[in-house]
Amino acid sequence: xxxxxxxxxxxxxxxxxxxxxxLARFGQVFALAWLTLASLVFYGWDDPGRLIPxxxxxxxxxxxxxxxxxxxxxxxLLALGIVGDLLYLxxxxxxxxxxxxxxxxxxxxxxxxxxxxxxxxxxxxFTQIAFLVDSYRRSAREYHPVNYGLFVTxxxxxxxxxxxxxxxxxxxxEQKKTFTFxxxxxxxxxxxxxxxxxxxxxxxxxxxxxxxxxxxxxxxVNAIKFLDGWIGATGYGLQLYFDFSxxxxxxxxxxxxxxxAFPLNFNSxxxxxxxxxxxxxxxxxxxxxxxxxxxxPLGGNRNGPIRRYVNxxxxxxxxxxxxxASWNFVIxxxxxxxxxxxxxxxxxxxxxRDRPIxxxxxxxxxxxxxxxxxxxxxxxxxLVMWQAMFGLSGFSxxxxxxxxxxxxxAAAGAALGAALFLPNTAEIIENLDSHILPRMAAGAGLxxxxxxxxxxxxxxxxxxxxxx
Amino acid sequence: MKAAPRFFSVFFVSTxxxxxLYVPARIAVPWLAQSxxxxxxxxxxxxxxxxLNEYFGDYEHGAYYYQLxxxxxxxxxxxxxxxxxxxxxxxxxxxDVTAEFFAKQGIPYYLLGFAYVQTSEFPLRxxxxxxxxxxxxxxxxxxxxxxxxKGPAQQVVDGSASARFDYTLKRWFQSIHPALCRSLPRLCxxxxxxxxxxMRDGRWLWLSTFxxxxxxxxxxxxxxxxxxxxxxxxxxxxFINQIxxxxxxxxLTGIPTRVSSxxxxxxxxxxxxxxYIEPSxxxxxxxxxxxxxxxSANRWSRAFLPQLQDTIRHCLFPLAAPDRAQ
Numbered sequence: 001x002x003x004x005x006x007x008x009x010x011x012x013x014x015x016x017x018x019x020x021x022x023l024a025r026f027g028q029v030f031a032l033a034w035l036t037l038a039s040l041v042f043y044g045w046d047d048p049g050r051l052i053p054x055x056x057x058x059x060x061x062x063x064x065x066x067x068x069x070x071x072x073x074x075x076x077l078l079a080l081g082i083v084g085d086l087l088y089l090x091x092x093x094x095x096x097x098x099x100x101x102x103x104x105x106x107x108x109x110x111x112x113x114x115x116x117x118x119x120x121x122x123x124x125x126f127t128q129i130a131f132l133v134d135s136y137r138r139s140a141r142e143y144h145p146v147n148y149g150l151f152v153t154x155x156x157x158x159x160x161x162x163x164x165x166x167x168x169x170x171x172x173x174e175q176k177k178t179f180t181f182x183x184x185x186x187x188x189x190x191x192x193x194x195x196x197x198x199x200x201x202x203x204x205x206x207x208x209x210x211x212x213x214x215x216x217x218x219x220x221v222n223a224i225k226f227l228d229g230w231i232g233a234t235g236y237g238l239q240l241y242f243d244f245s246x247x248x249x250x251x252x253x254x255x256x257x258x259x260x261a262f263p264l265n266f267n268s269x270x271x272x273x274x275x276x277x278x279x280x281x282x283x284x285x286x287x288x289x290x291x292x293x294x295x296x297p298l299g300g301n302r303n304g305p306i307r308r309y310v311n312x313x314x315x316x317x318x319x320x321x322x323x324x325a326s327w328n329f330v331i332x333x334x335x336x337x338x339x340x341x342x343x344x345x346x347x348x349x350x351x352x353r354d355r356p357i358x359x360x361x362x363x364x365x366x367x368x369x370x371x372x373x374x375x376x377x378x379x380x381x382x383l384v385m386w387q388a389m390f391g392l393s394g395f396s397x398x399x400x401x402x403x404x405x406x407x408x409x410a411a412a413g414a415a416l417g418a419a420l421f422l423p424n425t426a427e428i429i430e431n432l433d434s435h436i437l438p439r440m441a442a443g444a445g446l447x448x449x450x451x452x453x454x455x456x457x458x459x460x461x462x463x464x465x466x467x468x
Numbered sequence: 469m470k471a472a473p474r475f476f477s478v479f480f481v482s483t484x485x486x487x488x489l490y491v492p493a494r495i496a497v498p499w500l501a502q503s504x505x506x507x508x509x510x511x512x513x514x515x516x517x518x519x520l521n522e523y524f525g526d527y528e529h530g531a532y533y534y535q536l537x538x539x540x541x542x543x544x545x546x547x548x549x550x551x552x553x554x555x556x557x558x559x560x561x562x563x564d565v566t567a568e569f570f571a572k573q574g575i576p577y578y579l580l581g582f583a584y585v586q587t588s589e590f591p592l593r594x595x596x597x598x599x600x601x602x603x604x605x606x607x608x609x610x611x612x613x614x615x616x617x618k619g620p621a622q623q624v625v626d627g628s629a630s631a632r633f634d635y636t637l638k639r640w641f642q643s644i645h646p647a648l649c650r651s652l653p654r655l656c657x658x659x660x661x662x663x664x665x666x667m668r669d670g671r672w673l674w675l676s677t678f679x680x681x682x683x684x685x686x687x688x689x690x691x692x693x694x695x696x697x698x699x700x701x702x703x704x705x706x707f708i709n710q711i712x713x714x715x716x717x718x719x720l721t722g723i724p725t726r727v728s729s730x731x732x733x734x735x736x737x738x739x740x741x742x743x744y745i746e747p748s749x750x751x752x753x754x755x756x757x758x759x760x761x762x763x764s765a766n767r768w769s770r771a772f773l774p775q776l777q778d779t780i781r782h783c784l785f786p787l788a789a790p791d792r793a794q
Contacts, residue, residue: 183472190479441478448479449486453494456629 001045003250004200006455012042013254016155020258024179031179032146035154035258042155043120054118058088059152062128063145069135070142081132089125093117097325120159122322124152126286130293131166140166147173156254160247162265162285169260178259185256187437188429192253194444194451195425199246201451203418204239206411211235215375218384226395229388231409233368236375238415241269244283249425264426270367270419273352273359275339278367290319308344313337328373328382335370498523499641499648503656506675507646509664513539514673516642517665518583526620528582528665530635532594533624537639540667545600547578548784551670553608553723554586559759560608560723562671565769570669575784579670582621583663587614588707590621595711604783605713606776609720609733611692611700613707683753683761686724692732700732701739708740717783718742719776723768724749725758743779747771 001008016038024031044052065081090098092115099110131151134140143151147170157164172178214232218224224232248265255262265285272278279287295315301308313334320333343349352359369389376382387393423431432440505519515537517528531537532544549570551561558581570577580591595602623631649656664673708718720742722733730746737744749771752764760768 183476187472187475437475438478441475442482445479445482446486446489449483449488450490451486452483453487453490 001042003247003254004197004451004455006452008042009452009455012038013257017257021179021181028174028176028179029144029146032150032173036146036150039150039153039155039158043153043158051118054092054121055124055153058085058121058124058128059149061085061088062132062152063148066132066135066140066148067142069132070138070140073136073138075136078132078136082129085125085129085132089121091115092121094325101327123161123163124158126163126289126293126322127157127166128152130163130289133293134166143170143173154255154260156251156258156260157262160244160251161283162248162251162263163289164262164285165288168263172260175259180259182259185259187441188432189253189256191429191432191440191444192249192256192425194253194448195428196246196249196251196253197451198447199242199249201454202447203411203415204243204246207235207239207242207415210409210412211239211375215377215381215385218381218388219377224384224388225393226388226391229385229393230368231412233372233375233385233389234416235409235412237270237368237371238412238419240371240374241266241419242415245425266424267426268419268424270364270416271360272363272367273356274343274348274363275336275366276343276349277352278363279336279340286319290315294318305345309341312340312344316340323374327379328376331373331382332370335366335373339366339370495637498637499644500655502638502641503645503648503652504658504660505645506659506662507649507656509662509673509675510642510646511664513667514664515540515667516638516645516662517672518663520661524638524641526584527635527638529584529590529620529624530631530638531665532580533590533597534632534635535598536635537667540665540670541598543576543668544578544580544670545598546576547580547600547669548575548602549577549604549606549780550595550600550602551577551579551581551606551608552588552591553581553612554610555581555583556610556723556725556759557581557608558583558672559674559755560765560768562673563762563765563769565766566773567669567671569769569773573780575780577669579672581608581670584619584621586612586621587616588612588703589615589617590625592707592710593625602711602713604717604719604779605711606719606721608723609700609704609736610722610725611697611732611736613700613704613736614696615703683763684755684757686752686754686757697732697735700736704736704740708742714783715740715742717779719779720744721772722746723760724752725754745772745775747775 001012003009016035019034019038020031023034040052040055041048043055061084062081065077065084069077069081095113095115099113102108103110131140143166150173151164151166151170154164154169211232214224214228214235217228218232245266252262252264263285265283267281267284269278269282272281295311298311298314299307300311316333316337317330318333320329320331320336323329323332348359369386372385372389373379373382376385384393502519502521502524505516505521505524509516515527515531516524517531518526531540535541551557558579561579561581566577566579580594582590594600617625624635659675662675664675665671666673708715718740720733720737720740721744722730724730733746734744747768749767752768753761754764755761
């Protein structure tokens with residue numbers, strides 16, 4: 001089920017909210033069980049017979065292993081849990097990738113598995129690996145099975161994050177105030193939700209046509225020139241940002257409606273002055289996971305600069321592969337890894353303070369160049385786009401696509417301005433004055449009505465991060 | 469009034485206002501933007517079928533599938549001979565020669581080809597949906613038979629509220645389009661390539677760039693992969709079974725175009741055990757390398773239709789007096 005669909009907005013969400021607060025009167029466990037059930041309905045909406053057993057299997061396995069780890073701190077148990085999780089994820093996500101790679105390397109034809117990727121599997125697998133590791137480290141404790149079930153399946157984060165941490169979420173399932181309807185929090189929650197919906201439906205989806213045209217053209221024809229290459233890559237960078245941060249805003253708003261505070265996932269990433277800074281602002285919960293559960297266990301910066309750089313590269317390569325089973329994502333991870341190493345080696349953050357505009361432009365340009373393999377369907381398309389962006393395919397003063405898609409291009413221009421110069425959702429909401437709330441309600445309501453109208457008349461589009 | 473209830477009531481009222489503002493805007497913007505479709509083809513028995521305008525695009529798929537044009541549906545239901553295919557067959561048979569041939573014999577016929585990537589899937593669903601029982605099918609098998617299903621055909625069959633709404637809007641648009649362009653002619657410039665469709669027999673009436681007197685030779689042929697032909701044979705068998713028509717009353721042809729359709733159609737006809745007709749003509753010309761121009765369409769129809777006569781007699785008048793079947 002999609003957050004930006006009518007069945008979700010008009011039916012699922014009101015029923016889930018009503019059931020949660022109504023059942024909370026009879027006991028917290030009933031409310032939590034209801035929310036778990038609702039989350040399973042949400043997750044299994046398109047294919048319940050397949051999807052619900054997949055997530056329940058993963059949750060039950062990890063719950064049993066974590067419980068065993070809390071009683072008996074054995075490294076083999078931790079290894080069993082993590083290897084089990086990675087095999088589970090690998091089976092659904094990477095079988096064909098490895099098969100293609102073997103075929104490419106050896107020429108041995110392996111049949112395709114035809115396994116469809118279950119949505120959200122990368123997210124709920126990572127969430128649970130963190131829980132296993134913390135159970136082993138004794139920094140987690142034993143929870144009621146219903147609480148654990150909800151922690152894994154809670155629908156606002158289930159499909160595309162943020163990657164929540166048990167230590168910040170599970171205690172909230174035990175607080176009394178979570179189960180009492182809070183009108184003040186719901187006001188703020190609505191603003192978060194509408195802001196996210198606006199980013200997704202009005203901004204990201206408006207930019208999508210120009211991005212699709214450029215990248216589709218790059219697949220087969222060498223017709224992309226300098227200007228269009230940059231329009232396509234920057235357009236995609238903006239589409240992805242407004243799509244994914246829109247989803248995260250909606251997730252934060254939805255969780256808050258149920259009294260649960262989620263961590264922030266974006267902090268104006270395109271205002272970053274270095275790649276180090278970018279990763280502090282982009283998909284912050286993934287960065288946190290990679291730092292705490294991969295980079296630091298690998299040794300972090302504790303064993304000298306060379307080892308530190310190797311750890312960074314390994315972390316970013318695996319982080320890239322986590323996004324998708326394709327060499328394109330490995331290339332994207334390698335580019336960011338190399339840029340992070342260079343940033344650390346040359347202490348770019350210090351020089352960025354002296355040249356803020358140059359560092360912002362340089363960072364932005366690098367990030368956009370690196371998005372190309374993230375979006376392109378094959379390596380040929382990546383090369384066509386990069387050739388164009390580096391001016392190797394010629395310069396044309398006119399954009400090929402500006403003529404045919406002026407509205408999408410205008411949307412991309414406005415989105416770039418907003419990403420660079422306007423405060424983000426968290427900054428706007430944090431600085432809200434109570435006396436402007438009615439005006440905010442009027443503006444948000446107006447937008448919400450128009451977006452619902454748009455959703456009702458157009459089929460909702462998927463969020464880009466669903467494929468990861 | 470407490471702050472939170474006030475917030476929620478303002479939010480609720482504004483939501484309703486937003487909804488009410490959106491719907492007229494949603495209608496007005498495309499209506500104004502699609503005005504550049506050429507208005508010259510409006511006439512009593514025709515509707516605007518396709519227009520190379522990004523807001524209008526296709527109408528014919530929805531017009532038939534959602535039964536938005538009752539006169540066209542009525543004529544289609546009466547038709548005893550159906551011509552199926554894509555834009556190439558529509559161009560080839562949308563000729564005065566075809567109309568006169570069937571009018572002389574008093575045989576109701578219908579050109580049921582469609583633009584875009586057109587395969588057997590949409591016509592099959594349409595025939596079932598409208599419960600049509602044609603006595604003779606003429607199919608341009610280039611290769612036509614395929615389960616591939618995309619573009620407007622898929623959108624229409626998926627039948628979302630949005631798709632129905634869009635097609636209904638396009639129907640309403642046609643009732644104000646000529647008046648709009650008379651009042652605000654600048655809104656309707658530059659004119660874009662437009663095709664109208666005659667509701668009585670399904671023939672295309674093409675305007676603007678389509679109607680320019682172009683005489684381009686047929687482009688260099690591209691071979692159809694054998695895999696596609698094999699698939700077409702399998703889908704074709706299923707198609708004929710599902711329609712429930714006698715194989716003797718199915719005729720395949722391969723209209724000359726840049727894909728080597730004749731070769732594919734011959735092979736498919738042989739495998740399906742149906743008749744194949746291909747008039748031997750040289751020097752056919754097109755408007756764009758693929759679609760026959762008016763003169764060549766008339767030549768093609770004139771050569772093709774007499775060869776269909778035996779099958780018409782067999783399928784439409786098996787017991788009739790010889791004079792009616794002439």
